[in-house]
Amino acid sequence: KAGVTQTPRYLIKTRGQQVTLSCSPISGHRSVSWYQQTPGQGLQFLFEYFSETQRNKGNFPGRFSGRQFSNSRSEMNVSTLELGDSALYLCASSLAGRNTDTQYFGPGTRLTVL
């Protein structure tokens, strides 16, 4: 079974632009979570989607948004990019989003904002 895939793997943008990152979960998985990883702040939870609905959201500004499609693929969007948005963005999928489920991570998208 293929693992979690994320596209693109690398992105370079300039301040003020917007960006869309994509995550394809493991086949059959319906829950997708997004995390931001930076050297200063570590790994921080952005949001979780299950059955096309956002179930939980971390403490990030409204510039960060996401959605999930009927095939469980998820996208996150960052508008009006700032230098501080440079980070590794990870997504993780789990089978049904239950407490007992294990989350499997993708390789991440490294975003650089110039």
Next chain:
Amino acid sequence: AQTVTQSQPEMSVQEAETVTLSCTYDTSESDYYLFWYKQPPSRQMILVIRQEAYKQQNATENRFSVNFQKAAKSFSLKISDSQLGDAAMYFCAYRSGQGAQKLVFGQGTRLTINP
């Protein structure tokens, strides 16, 4: 809010030796899960081991085992017979037993294996 603390930013160990990585957490919940994830350089994060808070028995996975001290809110990872492939960042993580899949991570410990 829950917090996870890893007090050792870096650790090193000789190949074939044993090393223990520390993790403490703070929560008022009684139902939760604890995890150790491994992130090798430029590679994706993988689950090493998980522990359900309601289980008293410490989890083990081959050379990896945990020492779960619920009252002390401590969750350390022991790696036995360290191998070069164990070199990575190790993250301790907490997840509530109520609802969402949100993981709260510690700052990580970079483990170096010396040949």
